Amino acid sequence: MPLLPARRELAPFADQDPPPWLARTTAGAKCNAEWRIGQAEVDLLRDAADDMDAIDQQFGGNRLWKPTRAHLHWVHHMIDRGTYDDNLGRQLHAVAGKFTTSLGWFSYDSGLQAQARQYFSEALNAAMLTGDDALASRTLSIMSRQAVDLDKGREAVRFARLAQAHSKEWHAPARVAALLAIREAQGYARIGDSFNCEAAIKRAWTEWEHGPGERDPDWTSFLNLAELTCLEGMCRLDLGQSSRAQQLLATSEGLQDVAHSRNRGMCLGRLSAAAIGTGDIDHSIDATKETLRLVQGGMSSNRALTQLEIVRDGLAPHHRARGVKDLLEQIHALVA
Template identity: 75%
Template structure:
């Protein structure tokens, strides 16, 4: 629910859901991956409302828990939280906080770490990387990331979030439509999201 609240731009609700779950998870001694996931979900909520201090604290908690390593009690639904994904989620927080250069660096690092088994996560990361690159004025990197995201979509990766992200990328690239390669890319995005 915290993740959905972030997607709906309801950061306060995301924080509330994450904190409530963290309180409950303490009662049943949650595994390290569960604890890390809850902390990064809280960070995403704080980032969405621009709360830098609490976002930083939540990111640090997430990494501290993640670095403790896998736990035999980690539920299957936490297996997606690998190094690439946690790096991507931190990058998304940084992007929401307006820390675009840091976000671009983290998202580019995450994209290099992503594997084929997590194509939906990679698609989301690429979309956010494209947005971060636009924000830093790195149109070439944005074109590259967007092209990779489109290729994932064309090869069967389906994700409503990734499509929504491509719409955001389209709007960000539109003012640069005269830059080399952007016009064709905008048309390709329009064809996908129509």
């Protein structure tokens, strides 16, 4: 199977402009007929949001931000034009918040960092207006992750701590506490604060070992054993602990399943970088080849491509080693 084309420049979009099919519906909404919203319509939208998140876990967000944006416009259209009771109104606003945060995540995964921040800000505003502390916790958790990628470790720590404050307001379960603790650890790792990073990692594992619960929100379902191991490995890598990072990332990569292929690809990219750090070029090559195989199989995440660029730069000094030259050419063809 041929490699997917290199990352493309995505056309700028104006959030105030609805898609054409919605614009026509809006124009026709001037009639006096009442548009009553039912529970079935809200349930379908909630299911669609869950489906988008599941697709992201396997394939990445590059192909998801556009359809998610269209869904979000439709939800806002229902809120503005429809007729519904208070209960359905609360559900519609919750679905809108879910789509908004997911849209921010998909934009982030696609490399559209400014747009991602815009949607995260909108989601936080919605959370504040509706008193939805769970939405605030989720959004701030993702913002913390983005801040790490943007090399803003202190900001990542602040977002994680603020998310923890919101989580206390809704008595969040242990899985949420574990996620927010490892987000905090990632921020500390990025600024080289090993003492606080170690403490946060320990808290994350302590909370995770409480096990899953009935109150766990769907946005923590990705935090399985493989993913928490990977996130700790990423912390170790940022702290310069290459050998320990390689061990953790190798363990994580072997635990991931097909449903979490995007996370496995991210783990493989970090594993390749860690192996370079320990001088284990053969294992770096193997991990990079597996990442390329996932991309060829349809995984579309700009974050994964960015990680491949880092690996390419790390492997470049070893271009005379067996297999490295061909691998560099494959990466170049993908990310050039």
